[in-house]
Structure formats: structure tokens, C-alpha cells
Amino acid sequence: MKSPIKNFIVFRLMKAVLMVNSDSLKGDMLKYPKLFGHHNVIRVYNGFERPSVEGESLDLRTRFDLPPETVLVGCAGRFSPQKGFDLLPDILSALPNHVHVVHAGDGEYEDTIKAAINARSESKRIHFVGYQSNMQAFFRSIDLFLLCSRNEGMANVLNEAMSFGIPVVSTRVPGSEELLAHGKYGVLTDVNDVQAMAEGIRSIVIGERVFQSADLRQWIDQEFGFQKMILETNRLFFETELK
Structure with missing residues (x-):
């Protein structure tokens, strides 16, 4: 070599x-x-081709027996320390009880990361749907998207979420600042800053930060x-x- x-x-x-x-x-x-x-x-x-917001979706609230007012924060990616999914309990601990996380994906560290999450009381608000062959249905089923990665090249899942008009919170990893136009089209936080991620989610949930779906879709379609x-x-x- x-x-x-x-x-x-x-x-x-x-x-x-x-x-x-x-x-x-x-x-x-x-x-x-x-x-x-x-x-x-x-x-x-x-x-990415601009997807249709209409179409098949996952009935996540019924699947996990959640009340209608539940806010669903989507995460997606392989189970790896790089992706930061071990931070989810700490993020949720700073958010109201009606905010839940739904994760799509699998991976080498799945058992280890799930075990650490399940040891926390917040685990009842973290739901796993496993590998999804139809990610479009997943994106149509969530209210906002969280990228909590510690490192990325260019996170395609962030691009995909925005192409559906879904508001996003993302760590400042390579590519994310460009995708979010340095905060114009989403909330950016430092890596591992669970308080900032929780605050970013909260600001979207209560309407303090508003990102119009049409604007997000147009931005992705135009630039990406x-x-x-x-x-x-x-x-x-x-x-x-x-x-």
C-alpha cells in the first residue's frame, strides 16, 4: 500500500x-x-431530486402509542460513536416530556449504544425503527430533524430532511454550515453541546425559530x-x- x-x-x-x-x-x-x-x-x-411531500409515511405515533401532541424529532444513520446518538438522553433531559426522538438505522455499535441509552430514564422517549429501505416515508413522518454527529463529510440525511421542508438542528460538522447557509436555514450548534442542541430543538418547537418548509425546499433544490x-x-x- x-x-x-x-x-x-x-x-x-x-x-x-x-x-x-x-x-x-x-x-x-x-x-x-x-x-x-x-x-x-x-x-x-x-x-438530490426534490421529493414529493405527499406519499407513504410511517404512523409513528400509533406504532409507539404516543399522544397526538407528541413532537417527533428524527435522527438517522448508522450506530457509531461518530454519529453522536449516545448524546440523545442528555439532549432530551433538557426538553419537555412531549418531545420524543425516533431513530432510523442500524450498525456495528447498535447493541452498545442502545444499552447505554436504555440505562437512562429518557429511553422511554427514544424509539428505534431500524433500517428503513424507504427513507422518504420516514422523513414524511417526523416534525424536525437532528444531526448530532461529531464528524461528517457531507451529511446526505441533512440534505434529504431539508428537501422535505423539515426544520433541522445540526452540529457544525463539515458541510452542515454550507447546507444551512450558516444558520439561515437551520440551527447550528457546536459538536457535543447537548444544551445548545436541546435549545435549538426547543426554539423550533415553540415557534421562536421558524423555518418555512417552502424556503427550505427551494434552497435545497436551487443549490443542491x-x-x-x-x-x-x-x-x-x-x-x-x-x-
């Missing part, structure tokens, strides 16, 4: 172009000016749409000269 230094040398000699999916990742590459510059590191966002990704990728591969 080649060392990173050898890989960089090969990259430089071949005059290759690196395509990344966020300005955060591009910035990381530009820290190595001998190898990377604006001419050979190109950012193309992951693109599938057609824009195709256009920019084609430009990267087929233009004779990179700008």
Missing part, C-alpha cells in the same frame, strides 16, 4: 483533478498548497439539486480548460 506522501506525488505528476462535495473538504485540501489549489480541487455538491450536480460534473469532465 502506498504511503500518503507517495500518493500525493503521483497525484501531482499526473496533474489530476480532485472533486470534493463540500467547501469544507476543499478547504482542507487547500492547506497543502504544493499539491492542491483552486485549479485542481473542484467542489461539486451531492445532488440533482440537475445542478449533473451540470457541474459534466462541466468538470468535459470542459477543455478548468477555471
Whole structure:
């Protein structure tokens, strides 16, 4: 296996172009000016087709025998320390009892993380639906979305949630500030700051922070749409000269 230094040398000699999916990742590459510059590191966002808000959904309140006034905070992703799901009990401890979390996903650390959550009294307000082949139905079933990750490249689930017009709270991980336009289209918090995450959720629940669904959908469609990704990728591969 080649060392990173050898890989960089090969990259430089071949005059290759690196395509990344966020300005955060591009910035990381530009820290190595001998190898990377604006001419050979190109950012193309992951693109998503705008989904329909109408369609199949999961009847989560019936499934978990929850009253109609329950606020459902969605989380999604594999069970891993990176994703921060171990923080959910602490986040909920600072929120009213009618706020619940529903998590979709599975993963290597599922048993360990679930055991730690189930040891807390807040576990009765955390519900697991496992792996979902139809994530669109999941997104149509929640009231807001929480990304509590400690690190990401570009969190597609955050993009997907916003494309459904769902208000979001996210940690400041690579890509999230771009997706949320530095707080214009969602609440940003520091990593591991459970109080700030809880406050972000509370502010949306009580209507202190309002993010219009139509605005979120338009923003994602305009800046992170599938057609824009195709256009920019084609430009990267087929233009004779990179700008």
C-alpha cells in the first residue's frame, strides 16, 4: 500500500483533478498548497431530486402509542460513536416530556449504544425503527430533524430532511454550515453541546425559530439539486480548460 506522501506525488505528476462535495473538504485540501489549489480541487455538491411531500409515511405515533401532541424529532444513520446518538438522553433531559426522538438505522455499535441509552430514564422517549429501505416515508413522518454527529463529510440525511421542508438542528460538522447557509436555514450548534442542541430543538418547537418548509425546499433544490450536480460534473469532465 502506498504511503500518503507517495500518493500525493503521483497525484501531482499526473496533474489530476480532485472533486470534493463540500467547501469544507476543499478547504482542507487547500492547506497543502504544493499539491492542491483552486485549479485542481473542484467542489461539486451531492445532488438530490426534490421529493414529493405527499406519499407513504410511517404512523409513528400509533406504532409507539404516543399522544397526538407528541413532537417527533428524527435522527438517522448508522450506530457509531461518530454519529453522536449516545448524546440523545442528555439532549432530551433538557426538553419537555412531549418531545420524543425516533431513530432510523442500524450498525456495528447498535447493541452498545442502545444499552447505554436504555440505562437512562429518557429511553422511554427514544424509539428505534431500524433500517428503513424507504427513507422518504420516514422523513414524511417526523416534525424536525437532528444531526448530532461529531464528524461528517457531507451529511446526505441533512440534505434529504431539508428537501422535505423539515426544520433541522445540526452540529457544525463539515458541510452542515454550507447546507444551512450558516444558520439561515437551520440551527447550528457546536459538536457535543447537548444544551445548545436541546435549545435549538426547543426554539423550533415553540415557534421562536421558524423555518418555512417552502424556503427550505427551494434552497435545497436551487443549490443542491440533482440537475445542478449533473451540470457541474459534466462541466468538470468535459470542459477543455478548468477555471
